[in-house]
Amino acid sequence: MTVAAEVADKLGSLGESSAIAMRLRTDQYFDAIQGMLDRFATKKDLDVVYVTSTIPSQSIINALEALEISIDHIWFVDCISQIMMSKEKRHAHTIIVESPTMLENIMLKVEFLLRKHSDRKALIVLDSINSLAIHNNTKILSEFLHILVNNLRSRGAYTVIFSMHEYETEEIRNMLVLVSDETVELGTS
Amino acid sequence: MAAKERSDDERERCLTGIDAIDHILNGGIPRGNTVLISGSVGTGKTSICIEFLIRGALNGENSLYLSVTEPTDKLLVNVIPFDFFEDRLMKQGKLQFIDLPKMYEKLGIDKEDLDFDQTRLLADTIVQTVEDQKIRRLVLDSVTSVCYRIKDQERIRDFLLRLGTELSSKDCTTLLVSEIMSSEEGYSRWGVEEAIADGVIVTGNLERRGDLLRTLQIVKMRGTTHSRAKYVLDLTTSGVLLVPLLKGGSVTGGG
Numbered sequence: 001m002t003v004a005a006e007v008a009d010k011l012g013s014l015g016e017s018s019a020i021a022m023r024l025r026t027d028q029y030f031d032a033i034q035g036m037l038d039r040f041a042t043k044k045d046l047d048v049v050y051v052t053s054t055i056p057s058q059s060i061i062n063a064l065e066a067l068e069i070s071i072d073h074i075w076f077v078d079c080i081s082q083i084m085m086s087k088e089k090r091h092a093h094t095i096i097v098e099s100p101t102m103l104e105n106i107m108l109k110v111e112f113l114l115r116k117h118s119d120r121k122a123l124i125v126l127d128s129i130n131s132l133a134i135h136n137n138t139k140i141l142s143e144f145l146h147i148l149v150n151n152l153r154s155r156g157a158y159t160v161i162f163s164m165h166e167y168e169t170e171e172i173r174n175m176l177v178l179v180s181d182e183t184v185e186l187g188t189s
Numbered sequence: 190m191a192a193k194e195r196s197d198d199e200r201e202r203c204l205t206g207i208d209a210i211d212h213i214l215n216g217g218i219p220r221g222n223t224v225l226i227s228g229s230v231g232t233g234k235t236s237i238c239i240e241f242l243i244r245g246a247l248n249g250e251n252s253l254y255l256s257v258t259e260p261t262d263k264l265l266v267n268v269i270p271f272d273f274f275e276d277r278l279m280k281q282g283k284l285q286f287i288d289l290p291k292m293y294e295k296l297g298i299d300k301e302d303l304d305f306d307q308t309r310l311l312a313d314t315i316v317q318t319v320e321d322q323k324i325r326r327l328v329l330d331s332v333t334s335v336c337y338r339i340k341d342q343e344r345i346r347d348f349l350l351r352l353g354t355e356l357s358s359k360d361c362t363t364l365l366v367s368e369i370m371s372s373e374e375g376y377s378r379w380g381v382e383e384a385i386a387d388g389v390i391v392t393g394n395l396e397r398r399g400d401l402l403r404t405l406q407i408v409k410m411r412g413t414t415h416s417r418a419k420y421v422l423d424l425t426t427s428g429v430l431l432v433p434l435l436k437g438g439s440v441t442g443g444g
Contacts, residue, residue, distance in 0.1 A: 104421035107432040140437030
C-alpha cells in the first residue's frame with residue numbers, strides 16, 4: 001500500500017471530531033499530504049485549514065499544483081513565510097501569521113477561516129508539532145494544543161497533527177498522547 | 190435569613206453580537222448599562238463599538254454612533270469592511286452616525302471650554318436624540334474628547350451621571366470610548382469615567398518576546414458575573430474574534 005493510500009485509509013476509519021497525531025518520516029511527508037488532502041478530504045467533501053510552520057505555504061501549493069490537486073477548498077495559515085522575510089507572492093488562499101510564536105493568532109486565524117466557511121465540515125492540519133516546538137516551550141505549546149483541539153472537537157472538525165519521527169522528543173510524544181484521540185503511525189501496515 | 194442569591198437571569202441582556210464577549214459576560218451586557226471601552230490607540234476600541242452597533246441594527250435595534258474626534262465620512266472609509274454590514278441599515282436609519290462638532294454648532298457652543306449650562310445642554314440633547322430616534326444602542330467616541338472640553342471634574346461627573354442615568358432609564362445600552370496612554374494607570378484620563386460607568390472593558394497591547402498582541406479584558410460589569418481573564422483579540426471582516434491569552438507565555442524564563 002502506498003503512503004497516500006495508507007493515510008486516506010487510516011483517516012477514513014476514524015470518526016468526525018477525531019484528533020489524530022500522525023507520526024511520519026520526512027521521506028513520507030509529501031505523500032502523506034497527498035493522501036490526506038486529495039484522497040481523504042476530497043472524498044469526504046471537507047474544507048481544509050492547513051496550518052504550516054514547517055515550510056512556506058507557497059511550497060505546499062506548488063507541490064499540490066504539480067500533483068494536479070485542487071486547492072479550491074484548502075486554506076493556509078502560514079506561520080513561517082513572514083519570519084523568513086519571504087518575498088514570494090501571497091496566494092489568495094493564504095493568511096499570514098507573523099511568527100510561529102504567536103500561537104493565539106494561529107487559533108484566531110483558524111477560527112476566522114472556520115467562520116467564513118461554516119456551512120461545510122472541516123479538517124484542520126497542524127504541520128508540524130516539531131517545528132512549533134522549535135519556537136515555543138512545551139508548557140505554552142501544550143496549552144495551545146489543548147485549547148485548539150478541544151475547540152475543534154466541539155465543532156465536529158477533524159484535527160491532524162503532524163509529528164516527524166526524526167525530530168520527536170519525549171516531551172512531544174507526551175504532549176501528543178495528551179491531546180489526541182488516535183495515533184496513526186505511517187509505514188506500519 | 191440568607192440574602193437572596195442574585196442570578197444572571199435577573200436583568201435583560203443586550204447581546205453585543207460579538208460571540209466571545211457575550212460568552213464572557215454570560216449572555217451580553219445588562220440592558221441599559223453604560224460601559225467604558227478603554228484603551229490606547231490601535232487596540233480595537235472603535236471596531237468593537239461599530240460591530241456592536243451593526244449587530245444591534247441587524248437585530249432591529251436603532252443604533253447611534255456619536256463621533257467626536259473623526260468626521261463620520263472619514264471614519265467609514267477606514268473602518269473594517271465587515272461581511273455582515275448591510276447598506277440598508279443606514280438607508281433605513283437603523284444605524285446612524287452623527288458628528289458631535291455639528292451638534293455643538295447647532296447648540297451654539299462655540300467656545301473650547303464648556304460651562305455648567307452648556308454641559309447640561311449637551312447631555313440633555315444627546316438624551317433627547319436617543320428618545321426621539323428610539324435609540325437602543327449608543328456609542329460616544331470618545332468620551333475623553335468631550336471631557337477635555339468640560340475640564341472640571343465635578344462637571345464631568347455631573348455630565349456622565351446625567352447621561353448614564355437618563356440613557357439607562359430609556360433602556361439604551363451605551364459604550365463610552367476612553368482614550369488612554371499605554372503607560373497610563375487606571376482606565377480613563379480623568380478618573381471619574383471608570384467610577385461612574387457600570388462596566389469597564391479594557392483593550393491593550395501586550396508585548397511578549399517581541400510579538401505584539403492585541404488584548405481585551407473585562408474588569409467590571411454591573412449586573413452580571415463575568416470572566417476577568419485576559420483574551421487575545423483579532424479584528425477581522427467576520428467581526429471581532431477572541432481567544433484566551435495563553436498563560437505559559439507569562440512564566441518567567443519560560444521560553
